[in-house]
Structures are given as C-alpha cells and as structure tokens.
Amino acid sequence: MNNYETVFILTPVLSDTQMKEAVEKFKDLLVADGAEIVNEENWGLRKMAYSIQKKTTGFYTLLEFRANPTTIAKLETQFRRDEKILRFLTFRQDKDFAAYAAKRRNKSKETKKEN
Numbered sequence: 001m002n003n004y005e006t007v008f009i010l011t012p013v014l015s016d017t018q019m020k021e022a023v024e025k026f027k028d029l030l031v032a033d034g035a036e037i038v039n040e041e042n043w044g045l046r047k048m049a050y051s052i053q054k055k056t057t058g059f060y061t062l063l064e065f066r067a068n069p070t071t072i073a074k075l076e077t078q079f080r081r082d083e084k085i086l087r088f089l090t091f092r093q094d095k096d097f098a099a100y101a102a103k104r105r106n107k108s109k110e111t112k113k114e115n
C-alpha cells in the first residue's frame with residue numbers, strides 16, 4: 001500500500017449538505033476498495049486563480065489515504081464521471097513527503113487543542 005493525497009474542487013452551486021455528501025461518497029468509495037483514510041481537510045469555498053466551467057470559486061477538499069495503485073484508477077474514474085467535480089489531482093507521497101504530511105497534521109492538531 002502506498003500513501004496518496006488527493007485534492008478535488010467541487011462546484012460552488014452545491015449546498016453544504018450536498019458538498020458533504022459528495023465528499024462522503026468518495027471516502028466510501030476508497031474504504032470499500034480497502035483504502036485507509038489518514039486525514040481529511042475541508043478547505044471551504046475559495047476563489048480560484050482562473051475560471052473553470054465559468055465558475056470562479058469552488059469547495060476545496062484534501063484527502064490523505066493509504067491504498068493500492070488500482071484504487072486510484074477507480075477513484076479518478078469516479079471523479080471524471082461526477083459533474084460536481086471541477087478539478088482533481090491525486091499523487092503518491094514519497095517517504096519524505098509522507099513524513100512532512102504527518103508532521104503537518106500533528107502541528108494542526110496541536111493548534112486546534114490550544115484554541
């Protein structure tokens with residue numbers, strides 16, 4: 001199993017519940033295929049650098065997970081089929097980046113505890 005990270009942008013016309021349902025759909029797809037979700041971050045509604053499908057904002061979501069390479073093909077096929085997805089990017093984390101991501105997660109957890 002490899003460490004992966006995917007960021008996807010959902011269309012801004014979705015309600016909060018629709019956005020959460022879409023994220024859960026992709027998480028369930030990963031878990032059903034044997035992946036382990038390591039981290040999920042909802043970055044919220046953000047302005048994009050350029051318009052995509054005549055939209056200038058989108059809901060950004062980051063998922064970090066451990067999975068087999070065959071799972072990535074299934075996930076990206078679902079991203080392409082879903083009209084709610086404007087863009088996505090999935091890449092495999094090497095060992096150095098995986099260590100950095102773990103450090104970043106721990107730091108954000110400590111910051112949340114302090115607040």
